[in-house]
Amino acid sequence: MVEFWDHNGFGFSNVNAKQQLLSWLNDSIFLQPKDVILKAMTIACANNKRRLSYVVGILKNWKNESLLPIEEIDSYHENQKPVPKHSQSTESFPTGRVIPSGFELDLTAGEAC
Template identity: 75%
Template sequence: MKEIIEFWDNNGFGFSNVNAKQQLLAWLDDSHFLQSKEVILKALVIACSNNKRKLNYVVGILKNWENESLLTVEEIDDYHESKKQDQNARNSTHSFPTGRDIPRGFELDLTAGEE
C-alpha cells in the first residue's frame, strides 16, 4: 500500500487527492488480481508513460485487464507482447497498393467532350 501511495504522490497524480488514493487502494481488496499491488503499480507506470495522470485513466486500465482476465503482471506483459507482435505482423505482411489498376487499352483523352 505504501508503494502505491508513494508512486502516486511522487509522479504528479495529485498529492492532496485523498479520495482518488482511497479509490485506487480499494483495488487492492476488491479486484480479482492475484498480484494486486504489482498490477496497480504497472497501471500507474503506464499512465505516467502516456502522460495521463488521472484516476479514471488508471481505473480504465485496471478494468480492461480484469475484463481480459489478466490477473498477474506476467499475463499482462504476455498479452501486450502478443498484441504488439500481431500488429507488427499485420503491418508488415499486408501492403495494399494505392489507387486502382488502369485497365488495358485505356487512353486518356483530355479533349474528349470539348467541341
C-alpha cells in the same frame, strides 16, 4: 503504491482518488494487486494520463480480458503490435510549377539600358 502516486504527478492532495485506488487492493480479483496497480500507474505515466479514471480504465480492461496475474499482463502487452501512425505517401510530387524545357530565365528582359 501511494508513494508512486505522490511522486509521479497524480495529485499529491487527491485523498479521494488515493482511497479509490487502495480499494482496488482490497477488492481486487488480480492475483498480485499491488504489482498490477503499479503497472497500470506506470502505463498511465508513460502515456501522460495521470488520472485515476485512466488507471481504473486500464485495470477494468485487464479484468475484462481476464488478465489476472502480472505475467499475463506483461505477456499481453509484449504481444500487442504498435498501431502504425499515418505515414506520408511514398509517391513523389513535384514541388512548385513545371518549367518547360528550353526555358531560359533572363532577369534583364524588358529593362531599358
